[in-house]
Amino acid sequence: MANPTAAMLVIGDEILSGRTRDANMHFLAGELTKQGISLSEVRIVADEKPQIVAALKALSTSYDTVFTSGGIGPTHDDITADCVAEAFGQSIDVRADAAALLQAHYDASGQEFNAARQRMARIPEHATLIDNPVSVAPGFTVENVHVMAGVPVVFQAMVASVLPTLTGGAPLLSQTLRIDRGEGDIAGPLAELAAEFDDLSIGSYPFQKNGAFGANIVIRGTDGARVDAAITKLAGMFE
Amino acid sequence: MANPTAAMLVIGDEILSGRTRDANMHFLAGELTKQGISLSEVRIVADEKPQIVAALKALSTSYDTVFTSGGIGPTHDDITADCVAEAFGQSIDVRADAAALLQAHYDASGQEFNAARQRMARIPEHATLIDNPVSVAPGFTVENVHVMAGVPVVFQAMVASVLPTLTGGAPLLSQTLRIDRGEGDIAGPLAELAAEFDDLSIGSYPFQKNGAFGANIVIRGTDGARVDAAITKLAGMFE
Structure with a gap:
């Protein structure tokens, strides 16, 4: 990075x-x-x-x-x-x-x-x-x-x-998964994911829409296969 | 101020x-x-x-x-x-x-x-x-x-x-005049206006629309009569 x-x-x-x-x-x-x-x-x-x-x-x-x-x-x-x-x-x-x-x-x-x-x-x-x-x-x-x-x-x-x-870097790839649960439910598993994929940047962007809470989880990194693996694992956590 | x-x-x-x-x-x-x-x-x-x-x-x-x-x-x-x-x-x-x-x-x-x-x-x-x-x-x-x-x-x-x-200040009043000329035409008279009304904040915010240049001139201050006087004088300059 x-x-x-x-x-x-x-x-x-x-x-x-x-x-x-x-x-x-x-x-x-x-x-x-x-x-x-x-x-x-x-x-x-x-x-x-x-x-x-x-x-x-x-x-x-x-x-x-x-x-x-x-x-x-x-x-x-x-x-x-x-x-x-x-x-x-x-x-x-x-x-x-x-x-x-x-x-x-x-x-x-x-x-x-x-x-x-x-x-x-x-x-x-x-x-x-x-x-x-x-x-x-x-x-x-x-x-x-x-x-x-x-x-x-x-x-x-x-x-x-x-x-x-300008000298650029490796392009930063990004994938987003929307999870329709409050961040309080997401935070524990997400912290584990962030620890496992510590070469990636994993951000949680909460929102509130029509009274319901959710968060967009954005995973960024320069290695597409790693970003794929992390987003797949994340999706599995909240099926 | x-x-x-x-x-x-x-x-x-x-x-x-x-x-x-x-x-x-x-x-x-x-x-x-x-x-x-x-x-x-x-x-x-x-x-x-x-x-x-x-x-x-x-x-x-x-x-x-x-x-x-x-x-x-x-x-x-x-x-x-x-x-x-x-x-x-x-x-x-x-x-x-x-x-x-x-x-x-x-x-x-x-x-x-x-x-x-x-x-x-x-x-x-x-x-x-x-x-x-x-x-x-x-x-x-x-x-x-x-x-x-x-x-x-x-x-x-x-x-x-x-x-x-919080302790607020005197409310800041603001008036805007849109002038459909390039800032290069406006700048000289505007600098004179700013010097005369140095108790006010006078900003020029240029824009380009459909190939034509113009600027919104925003005059701000806490004394409404002074803001009125400045905007009136400005309007007279570009009739």
Whole structure:
């Protein structure tokens, strides 16, 4: 289970205020799982520089790869690029390569490449750009941190260009068995199963539906035959 | 803007693997905002003791109140209570008050109060119990940390019993204006507005729909007249 690890940092007030519901985290979690990369931690912080810088430092030290979403647009509350520069001790300014991409885009569409839009070309000095096929303004990578937009369609496009550059692990296979009994009935046998199959990850996700309790038991591992064997044994326990 | 602050710690692999999509965070964010409490940070960590303990210590030190969800059921992957005890240097064992609640419940329903179910009565020594009107197994509070179940219907019931015990702030009022222009056109005037109304929080949440760009501008504050004045001025800017 030595798959590469990843963390995600979601930047912005909109999820914390309950205004919107996360979409990017759910998307990234699914994509990383397919690649055999374990999403190990997610943090959501407000548009506050000290919080963002502290989270960037903590996550980039603890995990192989970090993805951020949000805060790289042209408005006054978009401070992610400056925070990344500070966290990694790099200078930041409007960079020629990013400005050229945006200038060409706005020239072609007859829009002004104004001061606000030039903010989107502020990139830390040693960053490499991440392609944005949707709306041009690039994301960027600094060391092991990939900085991406928060708008879901742009976030997803940036993930698609970053993922092939990462070293994945063995794909994590997963099988689920729904058991219509309370976890209190399931827990004893399940603990024995977890002890026997200690190379697998066995999780119990309880639910309540129409007043009845049950749990989805999810068994994950990189060896399909072992996952099969465990789920078969589990099914036999609750026939 | 000196409203009380809160953080949330979501414990469990199911969101990190992309298997399920968060519901509790979204619910709690909305409830806290109504109470005038700022949800300032959310962390999601896997069922791993060192990660959970570290997050509990960091969040309980940094924020007025912390809510956790998940990991207090009867199965082998439910380790939250033990982590809370460790984070706060308290001992933990099956506690008589919690065991009595559960014993009565299982006696009444003719189910066995077995070893697995007794796990749900493991409560840190100095914790106070949080009522669970749905499925009896209690949550608990240690210092400024409220430990709650992950099943949404139970989580919501526990939030309902904890919230009235907290000191809220002035309710945060919010108005939103949708502007069907790219953020690059909006950003300049919006920065001026934010400078003029620096007692308010002004956020820009861009979207893309059918190929067209726009942004929802959300203005928040505790003084309704100021929020009105700012949104009126904003609307005038983009007529």
